[in-house]
Amino acid sequence: MIMKVTVDRFEGETAVLKVRPGEKQQILFPRELLPGVDEGDILDITVENEEQETDAARERVSSLIEKLRSKGP
């Protein structure tokens, strides 16, 4: 999924991104993670689901829960 956003404004340390073309939805984004970006810039945001990383993290957490449970009362 790719979306284009306008950097509508900076509110303190938060960048307010408006999703084009409608600019009805907005995304609040930490400004420090947008170096070199100015108000009014148009950005492409690409969203890719890292399924392998998600599954691996969930697997680690499930194992931890099991380990903690199996320690007994």
Place this chain on the structure above:
Amino acid sequence: MRRYLFIILLFVCAILIAGCTSPSTGSDRTLSPTLDVTATSTGTATSSTASTPAPTYTAGGTTSGSSPAGAGTLRVSVLDVGQGDSILIQSPGGKTMLVDAGDGDAGPTVVAALRARGITSLDAAAASHAHADHIGGYAAVLSQFPVGRFYDSGYATASSTYERLLTTIDEKNIRFSTPTAGQTIDLDPAVRIDVLSPDATPSKEIHDDMLVLRLSYGKVSFLLAGDMAEDLEARIATSLRSTTVLKVGHHGSRTSTSTAFLNTVRAEVAIISVGAGNSYGHPTAQALSRLQAVGAKVYRTDQAGTVTVSTDGNTYTVTTERTGSSTQALPVATTQRPASSVRTTAPASSGAGAVAITALDLKGETVTVTNGGTSAVSLAGWRLTDEGAKHAYTFAGTTLPAGGSVTIASGDGSGDIKWKNANVWNNDGDTAYLYNAAGSLVSTRKG
């Protein structure tokens, strides 16, 4: 025009203004609650929904004897942690339990709140679910306080905050349990703690597998709803019963606190844990109006600060850190009502005390005033000024309904009311002051 490419790897939903959303889940989990059973229940399981026996978890140690209600005070404090949840339980027998610890940046606040109450260790800690605004603060709490036992929903998310929490619990060898509906948690023999959710058969949705607890001490009871939404409210409907105090689900979101739920719970006091000016619109006008409709007295941590309910099992007292949202030092507000199963009419709302400046945009030249109370307030004769009262706006006949907001614009700003075409607010820093018709300062907000 320059272009930038951002690859957002994980949980992009977390930055969308939708607020808390559930990640999809791909794996089942295996529950083995019998591993955690330390004692068998001796009481009658009044809210049991599972067909399995109801084990009792021991957090505090001894289970001998049973203190009658009235022997001591149970204190339940909904701590002011901004946007998030953290609830401290102090039992009549001196046991302590923390349910959630707020977001990561609230950790020091929770630590300070515990220290201020003379707490040096926690008999138990619990996480309603693994969202950061409920568990983030545990990093600080677990680094500062020994914890006797940790109760968890057991819902595995890929959140690194949650993974770090579990790793800390492991490293510190804290006893760990994932109780399910129908079981009880034994913190103090005088206080019954029922687990209403998660179900022994998990639904694999984080908001549905929420740890929901009901405390009862004598005639006074508490429902700690976590981020429970209406589908879970419906799922546990048969185990719900009339409850004195409701910690409102999901910060007063639109999809929580349904009318059907409220008609069963019939809470006299509703406490919303919410951060001022949060990005999610919490609490919503819908949740507030549903609470108003059942006559619950609503307290909000963004306005009242920490809200504490103290009870001897017969009567209860609500104490707020501050009244309304005034930044002035004010005497502690208290209300005392006998707990009763008989519904009485709603107490007179504090009304005007709940009106506050909820946003100040210096550059955008707008200021927003919100009525967080449960009844409409006329702003006629109220006055809004900047720092040094260089500019002042006097409201005409505006009436704010419960939960309603009005935005006053100046300069190039746009709002419900146009104050003046000139700029009012100093972009380098300014403060808005709101005075009521009597000239008393009601609210201030720094921009």
